[in-house]
């Protein structure tokens with residue numbers, strides 16, 4: 001089945017939807033039983049799509065979990081109240097005091113903060129590694145290394161990792177491989193075929209797709225599902241049925257939205273590449289992006305999120321660029337239908353395994369579903385303001 005068809009058909013088992021198209025919102029804490037036998041049955045099957053207690057989920061959750069697990073290619077999906085909770089939930093399900101974690105240097109900033117500010121206090125040591133390290137990862141493995149965490153492409157700087165090589169080496173040492181797969185979404189890569197054990201989505205982004213819900217998913221293969229599910233449950237992770245309903249709704253249009261985001265972003269990125277002010281484009285589909293060859297090999301498409309680096313600039317000129325845009329708004333997050341712009345400062349301070357030259361400013365764009373010609377015009381005015389500021 002092709003992805004577009006799958007997106008429409010996954011998670012629509014009649015047992016959850018009761019025959020309507022979208023599995024409805026089941027809100028629940030208590031679930032009541034008439035007999036001991038009924039209660040026993042629910043207890044026995046509580047991890048298998050039977051209603052037991054609200055925290056274990058309702059048909060709204062089960063339908064969405066089945067959909068994501070199938071799209072990602074794993075056996076089960078745990079739900080979390082945000083993408084960050086999915087990352088911490090997955091890490092804490094597989095790490096304990098005395099363990100060692102290998103974390104990519106280009107990780108999403110709160111992921112890095114989790115390692116430095118919380119895991120450290122729990123006695124879990126983190127070593128950061130160069131996203132382009134490839135087979136060189138073997139030199140960083142210690143006897144107590146338990147998890148190798150990847151994010152591909154990396155946040156802001158967009159390095160694409162060699163996921164199959166990293167996974168293969170990790171497995172030779174019995175290390176669990178986790179991937180923040182948010183950029184690919186569940187349709188543009190095949191994490192489990194590349195050897196990943198747990199694939200994480202900030203569903204807040206493209207799955208929800210409308211910038212109105214926070215949600216996270218972690219999908220595991222057979223070997224990791226029981227531990228992920230049970231430990232996340234023990235940590236009390238659960239999500240609102242209303243939010244999950246909106247995510248299920250967003251999911252159905254994921255493939256058409258993604259295709260349009262990609263087309264619009266490529267048009268804008270190609271135009272940016274012609275601008276004399278631009279040093280290079282950090283879009284995985286461009287050969288100026290580190291790891292572009294892995295994007296070509298491992299991804300089926302791109303989306304609306306990429307960065308570009310300017311040859312020069314300072315806080316004043318970047319402020320002139322990003323303020324007063326007609327269509328791009330400044331805001332964190334991405335994956336909604338709207339265009340966003342971020343001038344990113346201080347990347348060098350977030351790196352320990354690699355170096356970043358902060359003398360060249362970086363701007364990150366999320367290209368939404370507007371007409372790209374309007375977005376290009378908006379950016380063209382931004383360059384005028386930036387050049388004027390540099391000339392003053």
Ligand SMILES: Cc1ncc(COP(=O)(O)O)c(C=O)c1O
Nearest residue numbers: 082083084108182202204215333
């Ligand atoms: C790559 C990536 N992973 C995880 C997250 C965290 O997701 P959430 O905002 O839902 O916690 C983000 C948010 O920007 C992200 O960009």
